[in-house]
Amino acid sequence: MSRSIELSDDVYAALEAAASAAGVTPAEWLKQRVNGAATDACPQPEVPFEVLAERFRAIIGQTRSGSGEALSVRHSEVFGDMLEEQRKAGRL
Numbered sequence: 818m819s820r821s822i823e824l825s826d827d828v829y830a831a832l833e834a835a836a837s838a839a840g841v842t843p844a845e846w847l848k849q850r851v852n853g854a855a856t857d858a859c860p861q862p863e864v865p866f867e868v869l870a871e872r873f874r875a876i877i878g879q880t881r882s883g884s885g886e887a888l889s890v891r892h893s894e895v896f897g898d899m900l901e902e903q904r905k906a907g908r909l
Contacts, residue, residue, distance in 0.1 A: 869896070 824832065836846035871893070903909045
């Protein structure tokens, strides 16, 4: 059984260009995407997402800076403050 869908000319042109670049027909290109071939090229990480500060929590504050403050206790707050300073400065 075969089905059809209507696409605008610009959408079909983009589909055709992508398929041509991949060396396949538009139908095959769509089939690969539907079957998950696109996700195989970019596998998901096996570890859960963590905030950078959380990944480095074991080492943040380990080196004494001379301030006497235990930065490792409030590492997320310190990291967030640093990011906010960078954002305000236009670096993020």
